[in-house]
Amino acid sequence: MYEGPVQDLIEELGRLPGVGPKSAQRLAFHLLAVDRADAERLARAIVQLKERVRFCARCFNVSEHEECRVCRDPRRDPSVLCVVEEPRDVQAIEKTGEFRGRYHVLGGAISPIDGVGPDQLHIRQLVARLGEEDIGEVVLATNPNIEGEATASYLGRLLKAMDVRVSRIASGLPVGGDLEYADEVTLGRAFSGRREL
Amino acid sequence: MALYRDQGIVLRTYKLGETDRIVHLLTQGRGKVRAVAKGVRRPGSRFGGRLEPFSHVDLQFYEGRNLDIVNQAELITPFATVRSDWALSACGSTMVEGADRVAQEDERSNRLFLLLLDGLRTLAAAPQFPAVVLDAYLLRLVSLAGYHPYFDACSSCGAPGAHGVFSIAAGGALCRRCAPPGASVLDPASRALLMALLGADWAVLGATAVEPRTRRAAGALVHSFLTYHLGKPLRAWDLVPR
Numbered sequence: 001m002y003e004g005p006v007q008d009l010i011e012e013l014g015r016l017p018g019v020g021p022k023s024a025q026r027l028a029f030h031l032l033a034v035d036r037a038d039a040e041r042l043a044r045a046i047v048q049l050k051e052r053v054r055f056c057a058r059c060f061n062v063s064e065h066e067e068c069r070v071c072r073d074p075r076r077d078p079s080v081l082c083v084v085e086e087p088r089d090v091q092a093i094e095k096t097g098e099f100r101g102r103y104h105v106l107g108g109a110i111s112p113i114d115g116v117g118p119d120q121l122h123i124r125q126l127v128a129r130l131g132e133e134d135i136g137e138v139v140l141a142t143n144p145n146i147e148g149e150a151t152a153s154y155l156g157r158l159l160k161a162m163d164v165r166v167s168r169i170a171s172g173l174p175v176g177g178d179l180e181y182a183d184e185v186t187l188g189r190a191f192s193g194r195r196e197l
Numbered sequence: 198m199a200l201y202r203d204q205g206i207v208l209r210t211y212k213l214g215e216t217d218r219i220v221h222l223l224t225q226g227r228g229k230v231r232a233v234a235k236g237v238r239r240p241g242s243r244f245g246g247r248l249e250p251f252s253h254v255d256l257q258f259y260e261g262r263n264l265d266i267v268n269q270a271e272l273i274t275p276f277a278t279v280r281s282d283w284a285l286s287a288c289g290s291t292m293v294e295g296a297d298r299v300a301q302e303d304e305r306s307n308r309l310f311l312l313l314l315d316g317l318r319t320l321a322a323a324p325q326f327p328a329v330v331l332d333a334y335l336l337r338l339v340s341l342a343g344y345h346p347y348f349d350a351c352s353s354c355g356a357p358g359a360h361g362v363f364s365i366a367a368g369g370a371l372c373r374r375c376a377p378p379g380a381s382v383l384d385p386a387s388r389a390l391l392m393a394l395l396g397a398d399w400a401v402l403g404a405t406a407v408e409p410r411t412r413r414a415a416g417a418l419v420h421s422f423l424t425y426h427l428g429k430p431l432r433a434w435d436l437v438p439r
Contacts, residue, residue: 110283110436113290146250174240183247184275186246188277
């Protein structure tokens with residue numbers, strides 16, 4: 001046990017994901033050694049993160065303003081909506097440069113085993129948006145795991161009743177991968193989702 | 198390091214570190230096994246797609262000090278239909294949660310393994326009433342765990358007959374003499390359904406048309422029975438559409 005502030009910092013750092021007691025100690029002593037200005041910059045960044053960042057009122061992406069960058073951008077196609085689980089997924093899709101529509105962040109996925117049902121996600125707000133905005137297509141881009149599939153299936157069924165095209169992102173082989181090492185589920189999906197050249 | 202091979206069904210997975218997962222499996226030969234699957238959350242992972250919940254897989258493990266390590270995984274049945282439909286997926290999640298609760302590590306239970314396999318196979322055929330299949334599975338699960346409910350004899354004095362009182366604490370139906378005051382009444386339709394849940398053929402269960410009210414009442418009774426005897430409700434149960 002160290003004294004006072006050093007021990008406090010070690011304990012706080014140790015609560016971060018993926019940081020064990022040894023790493024927390026290493027980080028704390030690193031911070032003790034750096035310039036005061038560097039340490040203050042880090043402290044300020046953390047405080048500002050909590051003060052300035054909030055969730056977009058329309059799509060629930062992280063944002064500095066009432067609405068996020070994507071929702072405010074007039075060049076985005078308002079008729080296509082991409083539904084994702086987390087704000088991180090928005091970032092991942094933005095990096096591809098393939099999608100020009102807007103987003104809706106659910107804030108998780110339906111996971112019966114963790115007790116997360118449709119009511120805990122931003123699904124009601126999604127349905128409200130479909131009523132208010134002129135949306136022609138909804139792309140379901142939830143993760144291709146059990147929770148994401150359940151969410152997509154639930155939304156697919158829910159949105160079928162509304163006058164909107166619902167699509168699901170394709171799932172298949174990673175670029176640069178090997179067919180022989182692909183698992184049967186992925187390879188099977190790649191086949192069922194094949195397209196004409 | 199010792200290697201061993203077994204087949205199992207994936208019950209649930211937890212994220213571990215950046216790219217690994219801890220996988221809970223119900224194996225045929227060793228009961229519940231908790232193992233680390235390294236690097237499976239990377240997109241190019243060799244067997245990540247095979248270790249999703251509900252997958253029936255053939256596995257090779259290293260024996261580790263704490264947790265074993267999955268070395269190879271071959272898919273036997275992916276139960277893809279269960280994954281891709283929300284109602285089936287909720288039923289399947291409740292099934293694996295129940296198995297995770299009952300199964301013990303290093304305690305072989307082939308019957309438990311086969312029960313889960315049968316339950317998932319029946320769900321994969323997309324039955325008309327998946328919740329009934331789930332209730333049948335849960336009732337048989339409690340029975341395997343040592344709390345077999347009796348419906349054709351008094352569970353206190355053993356007098357045979359179609360008794361009309363049910364007591365969760367006593368573990369089944371009770372005759373009029375043994376029934377405590379205020380015990381819940383078991384109507385003939387629910388009793389018939391509960392007996393079918395315990396003993397009828399899987400394929401028949403998912404297709405038998407029963408009054409929705411009876412179906413819901415039997416489902417609630419199965420869950421109360423399980424909660425009382427296993428000590429805690431199943432979280433996924435509430436999300437099963439009925």
